[in-house]
Amino acid sequence: MTNKTLFEPYKLGSLTLSNRIVMAPLTRNRAGAGFIPGELAAEYYRQRASAGLLISEATQISQQGQGYQDTPGIYSQAQIDGWRKVTAAVHAKGGRIFLQLWHVGRVSHVDLQENGAAPVAPSAIRAETKTFVNDGFFDVSEPRALALDELPGIVNDFRQAAANAIAAGFDGVEIHGANGYLLDQFARDSANRRTDAYGGSVENRARLMLEVAAAVVEKIGAERTGIRISPVSPANGVSSSDAQAQFDYIVDQLNSLGIVYIHVVEGATGGSRDVAPFDFGSLRRRFKNTYIANNGYDLDLATSRLAEDKADLFAFGRPFIANPDLVERLEAGAPLAQVNPATIYGGGAVGYTDYPAIAASRS
Ligand code: 8OZ
Numbered sequence: 001m002t003n004k005t006l007f008e009p010y011k012l013g014s015l016t017l018s019n020r021i022v023m024a025p026l027t028r029n030r031a032g033a034g035f036i037p038g039e040l041a042a043e044y045y046r047q048r049a050s051a052g053l054l055i056s057e058a059t060q061i062s063q064q065g066q067g068y069q070d071t072p073g074i075y076s077q078a079q080i081d082g083w084r085k086v087t088a089a090v091h092a093k094g095g096r097i098f099l100q101l102w103h104v105g106r107v108s109h110v111d112l113q114e115n116g117a118a119p120v121a122p123s124a125i126r127a128e129t130k131t132f133v134n135d136g137f138f139d140v141s142e143p144r145a146l147a148l149d150e151l152p153g154i155v156n157d158f159r160q161a162a163a164n165a166i167a168a169g170f171d172g173v174e175i176h177g178a179n180g181y182l183l184d185q186f187a188r189d190s191a192n193r194r195t196d197a198y199g200g201s202v203e204n205r206a207r208l209m210l211e212v213a214a215a216v217v218e219k220i221g222a223e224r225t226g227i228r229i230s231p232v233s234p235a236n237g238v239s240s241s242d243a244q245a246q247f248d249y250i251v252d253q254l255n256s257l258g259i260v261y262i263h264v265v266e267g268a269t270g271g272s273r274d275v276a277p278f279d280f281g282s283l284r285r286r287f288k289n290t291y292i293a294n295n296g297y298d299l300d301l302a303t304s305r306l307a308e309d310k311a312d313l314f315a316f317g318r319p320f321i322a323n324p325d326l327v328e329r330l331e332a333g334a335p336l337a338q339v340n341p342a343t344i345y346g347g348g349a350v351g352y353t354d355y356p357a358i359a360a361s362r363s
Helices: 039-047 077-092 148-167 182-187 202-220 243-257 280-286 299-307 326-332 358-362
Strands: 010-012 015-017 021-023 053-060 097-102 130-133 136-139 172-176 225-229 261-265 290-294 313-316
Touching: 021 326, 039 077, 053 077, 077 097, 077 148, 097 148, 148 172, 148 202, 172 202, 182 202, 182 243, 202 225, 202 243, 225 243, 225 290, 243 280, 261 280, 280 290, 299 313, 326 358
Parallel strands: 021 053, 021 313, 053 097, 097 172, 172 225, 225 261, 261 290, 290 313
Antiparallel strands: 010 015, 130 136
């Protein structure tokens, strides 16, 4: 047992976070034309800046990496300029913010791709999932398998996007290695049938994720590089026959790279924590830097898991949508507001920047 508390400062690399509560990445589909975050996004993140660390919504590193309508990018100068408003707003309130770097792989639709091209994937296997596009939910498109000589370009897109994030004022980046998107598609054997150096063995399936991590570390430094993984999540139609071996190996290699954190979705993303047998303690023990735990946490679970030293930081997702002052509410034992599911994805200020802080909602 430890006597740490959730509401004390925590040192993440060279940053001092004001508490151990993290705002998890949350897709909100409100980017403007050109996939640029604007003033409204700056206001949304500013309202939530009392989180010890904010992680931005998933942000595509290229047009090819986009899978949903109105998600922001980090590959054009106008996008960098838009994100600078967000980081300035958060920093002015004393907050810290990482950008989540995203390539969706096969979870996309031809209408989001350049010239209506097929989305890309480790193998030409369509995902059993839907995407939000053209103002509705549609089956994802049939993907094509990436050629071996295209993979360095994808690694390079992540590297450049990381540099762009730093140029936009972010404190660091989180590589999206979770939830059935491109890097997770390579890692999980249901989606990867390749017979080259990027398929087959545990080492080969981890290769693209680890090359991306190494490239980002080389570009912006290990202290500013984190990653999110979801070893047993069936999100977006992926599964593994060997999740423990796969993710034990990945985490050992990430540890050798010296990245500042792993952010682990424990269970089915946004669902059950007990979806499959898996020893998350094994990842915790292998990784020497910060372990961020996510999925289904509330104050009691986070408090007890911290006391047992099972994690350093705790990421809350949906509770942050309706509770901009979630940290203050948890600390005060105040009731939490409930989210309106109809306004999570897409739209404007309603259901985005109009959830009041508790002091305001009482008056
Ligand atoms: C919900 C809707 C669309 C995308 C993830 C980026 O699951 C997402 C996402 C979540 O990581």
